[in-house]
Amino acid sequence: MERMNRRSALKTLGALGCATGCLAGGLMTGAAPFAGPLAGPGEARAATGAAGTPAATAGRFAQQDAPFSWKPHVLDARLCAPVAYDGYWHQGYGCGYGVFYAIVGMMGEQHGAPYNQFPFSMLEVGKSGISDWGTICGALLGAASAFALFWGRKDRDPMVAELFRWYEQTAFPMHDPGAAFKGVAGALPTSVSHSPLCHVSVGRWCQASGFAEKSTERGERCARITADVAARAIAIMNARQAGTFAVAHGDPASVTYCGECHNPGKQSPLLKGKMDCTPCHSGSPHTADKFRNHP
Numbered sequence: 099m100e101r102m103n104r105r106s107a108l109k110t111l112g113a114l115g116c117a118t119g120c121l122a123g124g125l126m127t128g129a130a131p132f133a134g135p136l137a138g139p140g141e142a143r144a145a146t147g148a149a150g151t152p153a154a155t156a157g158r159f160a161q162q163d164a165p166f167s168w169k170p171h172v173l174d175a176r177l178c179a180p181v182a183y184d185g186y187w188h189q190g191y192g193c194g195y196g197v198f199y200a201i202v203g204m205m206g207e208q209h210g211a212p213y214n215q216f217p218f219s220m221l222e223v224g225k226s227g228i229s230d231w232g233t234i235c236g237a238l239l240g241a242a243s244a245f246a247l248f249w250g251r252k253d254r255d256p257m258v259a260e261l262f263r264w265y266e267q268t269a270f271p272m273h274d275p276g277a278a279f280k281g282v283a284g285a286l287p288t289s290v291s292h293s294p295l296c297h298v299s300v301g302r303w304c305q306a307s308g309f310a311e312k313s314t315e316r317g318e319r320c321a322r323i324t325a326d327v328a329a330r331a332i333a334i335m336n337a338r339q340a341g342t343f344a345v346a347h348g349d350p351a352s353v354t355y356c357g358e359c360h361n362p363g364k365q366s367p368l369l370k371g372k373m374d375c376t377p378c379h380s381g382s383p384h385t386a387d388k389f390r391n392h393p
């Protein structure tokens with residue numbers, strides 16, 4: 099660790115809220131009593147730099163072994179999908195945790211470190227479209243986050259696109275836990291979301307099935323989708339590792355058609371994102387004006 103020079107030492111004083119000249123005598127003699135809260139005795143200078151003060155900025159964004167350097171392993175989706183389903187129910191951690199654990203957690207169970215060192219509960223944030231906001235489906239967040247441990251955006255973006263398009267276009271749920279069910283047993287109604295958003299995906303399923311959002315059936319449906327997404331993500335990762343990954347789910351007609359005028363360089367270049375435009379811009383009976391004459 100570079101020794102703290104006078105300039106960075108003064109910045110440190112500023113960062114600690116000292117008035118000009120505060121403890122300067124102690125600093126210049128090397129006693130550094132001000133560093134007490136940041137470091138133990140004898141470590142004052144080095145630890146002050148490492149704690150994020152200006153002396154540490156030389157290493158910023160230069161994390162050891164980054165970026166995207168963990169080595170992926172092939173997984174057995176038949177083994178991992180039920181783990182994703184169980185992970186959904188475990189402590190109520192939900193879909194993001196379930197998918198991520200079924201991928202990275204299972205690598206940890208089979209290959210040890212570094213996979214088993216990951217603080218998996220972090221992915222609980224994906225539950226219900228990120229902390230109950232109904233934005234991105236947490237299962238997709240979990241899968242895309244797992245991809246990102248191994249592949250940078252050049253490789254990852256087509257994998258994410260394939261997974262998300264598949265999700266938009268597939269009738270869910272497919273997984274059947276059989277006797278290992280934790281919510282409700284047996285077949286459930288299915289629906290196609292045409293959207294990667296939790297809000298749209300859940301809303302359409304509730305509308306199609308007649309079950310309320312807070313019903314056990316809806317929870318079971320999302321647990322099964324957690325297994326479905328984990329299996330699909332693993333198939334994509336395995337294919338990527340085998341060198342056989344290919345896009346199977348192309349853009350919907352809306353993205354091509356609307357993009358003709360709203361993509362970059364076109365006459366109305368306002369479009370952000372790749373989602374199917376239809377659920378929100380088709381003027382369907384469900385998205386019509388609900389502020390007047392409603393219901």
Ligand code: HEC
Pocket residue numbers: 352355356357358359360365366367368375379
């Ligand atoms: C032939 C070109 C063209 C196509 C195709 C097209 N748009 Fe547009 N769109 C425009 C233009 C031009 C405007 C108005 C100018 C502006 O706001 O930049 C506009 C405006 C909009 C607006 C904002 C204003 C409004 O009327 O609501 C939305 C939203 C929009 N388009 C969505 C879509 C969607 C969704 C599709 C596909 C279903 C689509 N557009 C297809 C050219 C097009």
Ligand code: HEC
Pocket residue numbers: 295352353356357360366368369371372373374375376377378379
């Ligand atoms: C999840 C819902 C959703 C999806 C999916 C979606 N949009 Fe939008 N889009 C919106 C909303 C909401 C706005 C803001 C509308 C406003 O300004 O009142 C918007 C804004 C826009 C605008 C800017 C004009 C404006 O009115 O602000 C364009 C252009 C547009 N969308 C085109 C598209 C196209 C093309 C797609 C598909 C590739 C798409 N959108 C997908 C909900 C969506």
